[in-house]
Amino acid sequence: MRKLWTPLLCVLACGGEEPAASDGTTTGSTAAATTSGTDVTTTEGATTTVSTTTTGTTADPATTTSTTSTSDDSSTGATTSATTGVQECAGELPAHWIDGTDCGSEPQVQVHQYSSDTWILRQSLCTSFEGPFMMLLFGSERALLLDTGDGDIPIDDIVHGLVDDWSQAHGGAPIELVVGNTHAHGDHVAGNDLFVGDADTSIVGIGEAAVRQFFGIDGWPEQIVQYDLGGRVLDIVPLPGHEKAHIAVYDPATGVVFTGDTLYPGRLYIADFPAYVASIGRLVDHLADKEVCRVLGAHIEMTNTPGEDFEFMQPSHPDEHPLELDLAHLLELRDAVEAMQEPVIEVHDDFIVYPL
């Protein structure tokens, strides 16, 4: 999320501080982790593995589709090597996300098949400097769309097309599309209204009350509930702090935690610091006995130089940080915010803690 008033608020609240870049000199680094319970040792300078999945096959004027071949969401997608302790992920990420560097040719939305039943969509920075990511998760009975982008994209046509294709490939019976959001900010919900009145489509609704009601969360934000897509049960984790209706979604099938704007490689704007700290703690605790292979947020604002972010509203992202983070980053974030005596901007290699 970046709201247009954010720099102003920060000037007022942060004394005009600008996040200072670290003096890291390596490129493509991320924190490689050895996990034990919820503790972690980080090793600086490890290189992020970026999949070499084929990408960029133009499917129609609005989309680019890249496809993986052999992932199976029917069982746990994340496995842990007995010898290394490093978790292996079944899902594949593209070699390159559209990044606004070629507006003459890049599609409005890049559609990437992450695994057999999971798609990741990215809105072009040429249509919105936010360049948000959206997720589409299929079970046997319904599909959940997490976020609808920042507007001016045919997200309804794209997603309905994916749902129809999935249905045809799985017997032809229509399945329900559930349109939900990681949180209520405009760059994640702008396309919601495009789905109103569509056949076989339900919309969760925007804001804490709607989210609580739809998922049956009586004890917000402490209560974590499960939501069954049909043979694929997701954990819905209330995560207020960045925004009060924020949720995380943990997917045991792929071992992915979808963290929206709470954790991604960029500026982690925090509106309610105590709520945010508590939310991160609850998420870490919930994941302590789970297999986590990736943490996927909703934006990229870091470059491939450790600690360096793109300028606010920058319309293109050359040499962009990979989307994927991992459990070590979540633990690093937990430790950072819990250690703060008062909320301050703090630059890390792969994200920037950014209290408002």
Ligand SMILES: [Zn+2]
């Ligand atoms: Zn946001």
